[in-house]
Amino acid sequence: MPAHNAYVIVGAGLAGAKAAQTLREEGFDGPLVLLGEEAEHPYERPPLSKGYLLGKEERDVVYVHPPRWYTDQKVDLRLGVRVTAVDPAAHEVTLDDGSRVGYAKLLLTTGSSPRLLPVPGADLDGVHTLRRLADSDRIKDAFASASRVAVIGAGWIGLETTAAARAAGAEVTVLEAAELPLLRVLGPEAAQVFADLHTDHGVDLRCGVQVAEITGADGRANGVLLDDGSRVDADAVVVGVGVTPDIGLAEAAGLEIGNGVRVDAALRTSEPDIHAAGDVADAFHPLLGKHIRVEHWANALNQPQAAARAMLGQDVAYDRVPYFFTDQYDLGMEYTGYVEPGGYDQVVFRGPPETREFIAFWLSGGRVLAGMNVNVWDVTDPIRALVTSGRPVDPARLADPDVPLGDLL
Template sequence: MGNQQHVAIIGGGLAGAKSAEELRAKGFEGAISIFAAEDHLPYERPPFSKDYLQSKSEFADALVHDGQWYQEHEISVHQNTRVVSIDPEAKTLATEAGEIVGWDKLILATGSAARRLPLPGTDASNVYYLRTVEDSTNIRSHFGKGKNLVIIGGGWIGLEVAAAARAAETNVTILEGAAAPLLNVLGPENAAVFAKLHTDHGVNLRTGVKITELAVEGSAATGVMLAGGEVVPADAVVIGIGVAPEVQLAESAGLDVENGVLVDAALRTSNPEIFAVGDIANQAHPVLGHRVRVEHWATALNQPAAVAASITGQPTEYTELPYFFSDQYDLGMEYIGNAPNGSYDKIVVRGDAGSLEFLAFWVSAEGRVLAGMNVNVWDVVDDVKSLILSGRSVDAAKLADPSVPLGEL
């Protein structure tokens, strides 16, 4: 691609910033523009449910790059600029302010939006969803001794917020509709580990509950009402019931959309000039052999390198396995692979889950390892990854035996 080429990137998160960075690293000399809906330079989101939420880090620490870096690399960042439409035929995009911008290649990195809870009272002033730095700052302002925080949803975000709030001695209640937190993600055995972790740290974990509305006085919520009439008192409420991919732009541009934006192994959409990265990319994964969409930091970090390679003339498939991590209290965990409900036969545990130092493996009926999770056990991800990629059947007894090195399975 020559100097006259322009790559437009829609999305001001980690995936957008890394796309620009990787294009320059791979020698692209044309114009690069990032369109960021928020009035910030692109930033990473994990700190806002972790260190920033616990006042252990500053917002500047979450920036992918500072302003000077973008200047030095001749990358235009249009902050507070929402793109409202794409015209694939004319190769233009339109901003909310009415500006029309031409492009030669387009990268969609629009990310996800928090799923809204459609119940009365959820629009109260002290009810929050966690997606932005401002959300995190607002939630943090309700932490402290004697304050009651109610979290609706026992997923990763809900549990990480609970851990941060308890570190500040906040009274925390988690309301979860399922029988255990993370049940669909981790299965009952591992879900029980996380449930106990939180109750051991003083969280009032309520599972199997049905919420009917939020009690509101004036403009503020005062509690969460359960079916049956009980009201759980709250000084603030955080709703964490998952996210939905931001696909409206792609859909209106005529791209193929289904549970995200459909992309091939090289992250190219149904329009060969448009790519999608991060949360929105529903990829035909060349290693897993099926489609997968991953809403985690590592995907936003790593996918842009493959896209930048393809744009600069080296068609490249994205082959990394899904990966995510979480930190809660004194528990640190990593998960690699892909084992959705119904895909695995059993979960094999190596070590003692009760001691919070163990590995868990999701194993198919044929004995293949589909995914692995390490809890407070480090430097094993590469070995677990090798097991998954090998595709071979593994003896479950050896898999569970800590004396058998993973590399020998």
């Protein structure tokens, strides 16, 4: 029978690695097991669609810790293993080789998986999704040889891979079902900035279109057929139409499921000895007063640190404001806050958006819900303070670059 005194983490990505690090930093000196399905040591995902994909960063930059760190910290890191079941009653997880690992506390950081297109040809060679390091390697190789690339989906992954394909010299056609890129995230006022950015860089941006089929010859993709009968020729196709949380283990174990694994503010699931963090967690946010699931890097970095402290019995409530960033061509952006689609009544720009050097604020009832700084730096902290204050602001002063953001608090 396996021992049941270990803290076990299922999912060896950024979230799992940061949880393990925090457990050791907070004084946990018992058995600590980190289980990862990939053969790679834990790594961060932003470089996969940014610097590493562009060839500006070396492969080593992606890793959370040097390999020796896990040995030095006595973390039992097991790579290339898949957890097939979680048994809350027995406090055990089962691995794909049939062995079992007992736990005193369990953390699920299983992440998410790319959505696949339900169209013919989606499984052809030359059709790529981007989630893992190996995916980035394949896409980088494809961009090096492709003269024409089709990108399906104009979300963050789609647009970042588009910028990388253009940097590699390929002609790029972006196919998006909505009327603008990032429309659901940013709304029409700010989404137009990214539409203009890509068309100004020579991208053939086609919005309001539906993909009917990915065409191919000899088992390899050679284009995309739209439902209006038009066709886009392509040597490589990238599909970026979102991700779904990997809830299979949790659901089979009988844990409560919402938009992911439902957890409270301490990242605790419906089973008190099981926590969840990162992409997979549908967490109650004290500031917002609702459950949200955040798929971005900063959440995978910070949320598991709170989960680890909660596993140790500390009084924890994860209330950090969501944050994400992007780099595309000469545009750098940071976004702080949370706005549901259509959940605002006003967008205030500090600086003209057409210059691509501005801050946009989303407001509801005069309160700042979120802010996005584009090529304007060192303003994340005051934007976060405006969001967390919950106090109404004067939109005219908010729009005035001569009024320091700190003066609006």
